[in-house]
Amino acid sequence: MARKKIALIGAGQIGGTLALLAGIKELGDVVLFDVVDGVPQGKALDIAEASPVEGFDAHYAGASDYKAIKGADVVIVTAGIPRKPGMSRDDLIATNAKVMDAVGKGIKKYAPKAFVICITNPLDVMVYVLQQASGLPENRVVGMAGVLDSARFRYFLAEEFKVSVEDVTAFVLGGHGDTMVPLVRYSTIAGIPLPDLVKKGWTTQAKLDQIVQRTRDGGAEIVNLLKTGSAFYAPASSAIAMAESYLKDKKRVLPCAAYLTGQYGVKGLYVGVPVVIGAGGVERVVEIDLNKAEKSMFDKSVAAVRGLIDVVRKLQRGE
Ligand code: TXD
Secondary structure (H helix, E strand, O other), rough: OOEEEEEEOOOHHHHHHHHHHHHHHHOOOEEEOOOOOHHHHHHHHHHHHHHHHHHHOOOOOEEOOOHHHHHEEEEEOOOOOOOOOOOHHHHHHHHHHHHHHHHHHHHHHHHHEEEEEEEOOOHHHHHHHHHHHHHHHHHHHOOOOOOHHHHHHHHHHHHHOOOOOOHHOOOOEEEOOOEEEOHHHHHHEEOOHHHHHHOOOOOOOHHHHHHHHHOHHHHHHHHHHHHOOOHHHHHHHHHHHHHHHOOOOOOOEEEEEEEOOOOOHHHEEEEEEEEEEEEEEEEEEEOOOOOHHHHHHHHHHHHHHHHHHHHHHHHHHHO
């Protein structure tokens, strides 16, 4: 069986980390693409030279021409500009929407059968622009945010409870960022819901609320520390989990920005919801009942995404 081909559009901080992880996990051959000539080629060669030491077999190439992504099975998009301290994700909108347009056209021409994962911010809007520009079916274009948000939540919970990260599951809904909806009652330690653990005295409600807020602000916490860019290790790990579920038809249930066709009362918008990712792409959207408070947080999140889509449409019309 020939190796799968993974194309990484954007060879910056996340792109480079994705390339290394794809190799270490032997997911396939890797093409790094970037508009800055030399960087994708340099990172490709550097990682290829690590392969004998790490003991993985994968072919690496770097390119500045879309031809190089021809026939890719998976395309992961990080192209664009990241946040600097003081910037919100939404400040990136005008520049990154143009980038998504160009990237979408490149994918349409050279990799129309690919499963596409968008990482570029503001995520829920960029994945929409990318899907529109690529013309690929909605269930083959998905956004990465929820896996990262829930990973942050899981990590903070594991620290609080002093248990393995492996035994913490977390459930988040909604848009990436400030309007994210962490679902505490569906988040568990080895199957025990968090509210039960508060009752048992493992933690307090106040501490839990703090953790939820820290999760919401997780991106900004890293931006403020790094000062020159945003998080890249955990975002790359998160996207690789999604790519792996597709390539190996694992059918993992992962929170992703998925195109909704009526689920959760939303139509024609990408919003963060739990989905099943398998060989068919997004095979299913998992729906759960939300209580009043959760529904109101979710609706706020959806309204924020809708507002940003309107901004993009205005920009596209040149207004
Ligand atoms: O959860 C999430 N979705 C995210 C998203 C978590 C963290 C960061 N997130 C966003 O990912 C971030 O706000 C950015 O929009 C992207 C990529 O972040 P990264 O840290 O990798 O940014 P870099 O290092 O600046 O890399 C971006 C690369 C850089 O090498 C540019 O030269 C390139 O994108 N670039 C392009 N490549 C191809 N085509 C075009 N048009 C292009 N424009 C810039």
